[in-house]
Amino acid sequence: MNEPIRDRLASVRRRLHRHPEPAWREFLTTARLVEEIRAIGVDELAIGPDAYDSADRMAVPDADLDPWLERARDRGADAELLDRMAGGNTGAVAVLDRGDGPAIGLRVDVDGLFIGESTEPDHDPVDEGFRSEIDGTMHACGHDAHMTWGLAVLEAIAESDFAGRLVVFFQPAEETGGGGRPMAESRFADDLDYLLAAHVGLDHPTGEVVAGIEKPLAMAHLDATIEGTSAHAGKAPNEGDNAMQAMGAAIVNAYGIARHADGMTRVNVGKAEAGTASNVIAERAHMEAEVRGETTELMEFMKRRFERTVRGAATMHGCRATVDVVSECPRADSDPELQALVAGVAEGVDGIETVLPAADFGASEDATFLMERVQEDGGLATYLIVGTDHPTSHHTPTFDVDERSLRHGVDVLVGAIRDLERRHPVPQADAPEDAHPGLE
Structure with a gap:
């Protein structure tokens, strides 16, 4: 039996960090996620084109997919999985269906960036031996941490007495804005009562949590x-x-x-x-x-x-x-009712010293497709930030995460899911009227 993911968070993150794959090329990444998910045991696992309609994808490269597929094959990825992902149909959705209770979605992104990782000895992945093994490509935005959260949360809920449905979206192609729409339009987004999405860092330090972003562009x-x-x-x-x-x-x-x-x-x-x-x-x-x-x-x-x-x-x-x-991708704001719940959970998590109810995002994220879908169907969504001390900014060759934030993220997300289960249905405030019905 595999050692629990929550007891090897750093090693899971580092294994993923070594093999970053950009948008719609996440073949080995998906195969390794599937390996972990199968070990956990879920009620449904959809991979690639079974997780969404391939026609809904955006920003799919015209070429350059096959070399990444063969690289994954050379590194031991399951051949049957690779065949299913041919054409760049990467990513997966895992479902726990545990009886009556709320339907909760968790979205984590899985792609890397075309950035060459630093070779300087004071860069921790170099010093500790987990630097990217693919030249010119790097997990420079923390998606390796996000995937680790997704796996650990899935495991924790699977081993609990949770009652309800948990859907974890391991979404490809966030950096190009190409993967959020197909996930949001899939059957797995149907009838979700709540959606949680999460990001590490974004200039918030270790020990700080933002319960929900506002004003994403x-x-x-x-x-x-x-x-x-x-x-x-x-x-x-x-x-x-x-x-x-x-x-x-x-x-x-x-x-x-x-x-x-x-x-x-x-x-x-x-x-x-x-x-x-x-x-x-x-x-x-x-x-x-x-x-x-x-x-x-x-x-x-x-x-x-x-x-x-x-x-x-x-x-x-x-x-x-x-x-x-x-x-x-559209704009979608976090719902204040869900922000308040996440903030209350985070305040009780060991190692969290500061909880901000909200913060302006100032950037863009295709998780907003899922957020908008859930909100339009009458549910609540929030996009939270788990702080981490990163030595340089996101999307730079020396970006890294403080691995203490791995535990913080898991504890906040698991706590929020269990609190939603206990408090469902969370009362909703009246939605504000559209301030900009149309612009010419």
């Missing part, structure tokens, strides 16, 4: 392509339609999109490429951008304005433009 990732006409830059530049020049105008004008009076908006062009040689008028340009808004409506406003700006710049220079939505 709605977000859309956008790809824009501009097609022009090539020509010789010296002999006949007038015969060309310069896609690079059009792209330059589009970028400048995108940053000039007016801010909105109703709330915060953001735009950024993070990647741009064009042209083939210095003496050729560029016939094609491509950019990757994002827009964000304090509300879903404000994000949609920015998305429309960005597309109009790119098309206008292309037309001005005799070119054509297409703008595609790669992925997006």
Whole structure:
């Protein structure tokens, strides 16, 4: 019999940390999660395309999947599981169905980032021998800790006298905003009374818990392509339609999109490429951008304005433009009733010194798809933060977590699930009216 996960939290996290896999490539990660879940014993386990409709995925790469699949195979991942995950259908959903009681969802994310992990000896994963073994890829946002929480919570509830249904979403592709929607639209999100989502750190120190985030930004990732006409830059530049020049105008004008009076908006062009040689008028340009808004409506406003700006710049220079939505996620706020419950639980957890009822998030998260789904169906949701001392910011080569926060996260989440079981149904306050019914 395996040693309980709650007695080996650090080793589980470190094993996952060694093999980070980016969005829709989490083949070995999913296989190892399934190995642990099967050892726990659950009432239902859905893997990859059995956990969601593959057509609902967003930001699925056109190529580069097979090398990651073969890497997982070389590292001993179960061949039958890999066959089921072919095409990038990664992730899993585990269900405990234990009779009458509340239906509670827990969402944890599983993907890594295209960031090369530090090799400096004072970086703890180097010093203690669990640095990423995949060059150029790293768990630089704490998803290794999140997965460990998910497994340990699942185990603790499975071994308890819990009455109700617990659904744990081991969600792929959070970093690209691609995995939340398929999980939210799956049958596993049906009729959930409560949803808990959790993140480690985010500039909150070890011993601090935020019971629920507020004001996450709605977000859309956008790809824009501009097609022009090539020509010789010296002999006949007038015969060309310069896609690079059009792209330059589009970028400048995108940053000039007016801010909105109703709330915060953001735009950024993070990647741009064009042209083939210095003496050729560029016939094609491509950019990757994002827009964000304090509300879903404000994000949609920015998305429309960005597309109009790119098309206008292309037309001005005799070119054509297409703008595609790669992925997006809505805004969804934590419910105060559930925040209050989580805060009460956290105050009684050993090692937690500070509990904040709420905090502004200021970033984006596709867990909001699940939150919105549960809230629209009449349930409650919260996205909580378990603090950790991280030496540098998230998404950096030297990011790491204080492993004391592993126990803190498990205790808060298990305590919240058991408290929801005891107190169900948790009374709900009247929902506020939509402050922004539509923006043009």
